[in-house]
Amino acid sequence: DIQMTQSPSSLSASVGDRVTITCRASQSIRNYLNWYQHKPGKAPNLLIYAASTLQSGVPSRFSGSGSGTDFTLAISNLQPEDFATYYCQQSYSLPWTFGQGTKVEI
Amino acid sequence: EEQVVESGGGLVQPGGSLRLSCTASGFTFSTFALSWVRQAPGKGLEWVSSINGNGANRFYADSVKGRFTISRDNSRNTLYLQMNSLSAEDTAIYFCAKWGQFCSSSSCYYGMDVWGQGTTVTVSS
Numbered sequence A: 001d002i003q004m005t006q007s008p009s010s011l012s013a014s015v016g017d018r019v020t021i022t023c024r025a026s027q028s029i030r031n032y033l034n035w036y037q038h039k040p041g042k043a044p045n046l047l048i049y050a051a052s053t054l055q056s057g058v059p060s061r062f063s064g065s066g067s068g069t070d071f072t073l074a075i076s077n078l079q080p081e082d083f084a085t086y087y088c089q090q091s092y093s094l095p096w097t098f099g100q101g102t103k104v105e106i
Numbered sequence B: 001e002e003q004v005v006e007s008g009g010g011l012v013q014p015g016g017s018l019r020l021s022c023t024a025s026g027f028t029f030s031t032f033a034l035s036w037v038r039q040a041p042g043k044g045l046e047w048v049s050s051i052n053g054n055g056a057n058r059f060y061a062d063s064v065k066g067r068f069t070i071s072r073d074n075s076r077n078t079l080y081l082q083m084n085s086l087s088a089e090d091t092a093i094y095f096c097a098k099w100g101q102f103c104s105s106s107s108c109y110y111g112m113d114v115w116g117q118g119t120t121v122t123v124s125s
Helices: none
Strands: A004-007 A010-012 A019-025 A033-038 A045-049 A062-067 A070-075 A085-090 A102-105 B003-007 B010-012 B018-025 B034-039 B045-051 B058-060 B068-073 B078-083 B092-103 B108-115 B119-123
Touching: A004 A085, A019 A033, A019 A085, A019 A102, A033 A062, A033 B108, A045 A062, A045 B092, A045 B108, A070 A085, A085 B045, B003 B092, B003 B108, B018 B034, B018 B092, B018 B119, B034 B078, B034 B108, B045 B068, B045 B078, B045 B092, B058 B068
Parallel strands: A010 A102, B010 B119
Antiparallel strands: A004 A019, A019 A070, A033 A045, A033 A085, A062 A070, A085 A102, B003 B018, B018 B078, B034 B045, B034 B092, B045 B058, B068 B078, B092 B108, B092 B119
16 A cells, blocks of 8 residues: 655644645655645545646645655645645555645644 | 535444445536545544446455445435444544546546535444
8 A cells, every 4th residue: 555644744824824745655656646625524625636736726826746756735825714634645546545634723 | 516415424333334325416427436535533534435437346445345335326326335344443524525537638637526524423332
């Protein structure tokens, strides 16, 4: 199974900040990497697929980069609605696996 | 609007069974693969099971293999998860998700692009 490791597990930030979240795969997954945003009591939301392609409707302050084993999610100009938990997920091979999540807090 | 809505969660005793349902609308149901993903209390997202559009191919996480069965009724636009031999470790919010396909000129990529709000399963005596 491919292990996905995110860092940090949590971070504190302020409105207007730029934050970055790192995701590392235990083997190469090329660019088969998705990012999701999840808020308590809500449905998770696909932000980015193919490591760097923004899903339709997602604000341009979100961006993704990386390939192989190392990936990054960046959020610029952090907005109040961005405080949530973010997960990476590999879609390279079964079983599909998620990172442990990164909680972005005020 | 594409939408999925889960139902069927509840309180069940250890060793018991439960069947979850996920009803979809707004897209051609039989065209898309679907998954169940769960979140245990205080934990992250965990993929549980997937099924392809016609139901011929089914996949399971090792943690549920042999106990859970995924199925779908394309005539009813409904996905199911039959859960048997439940234990406390199965306590979680269970989400239904549709797999979107995103293709460029050279490759296709897949991500879970429609999710429900989940249904809660609690296994306790």
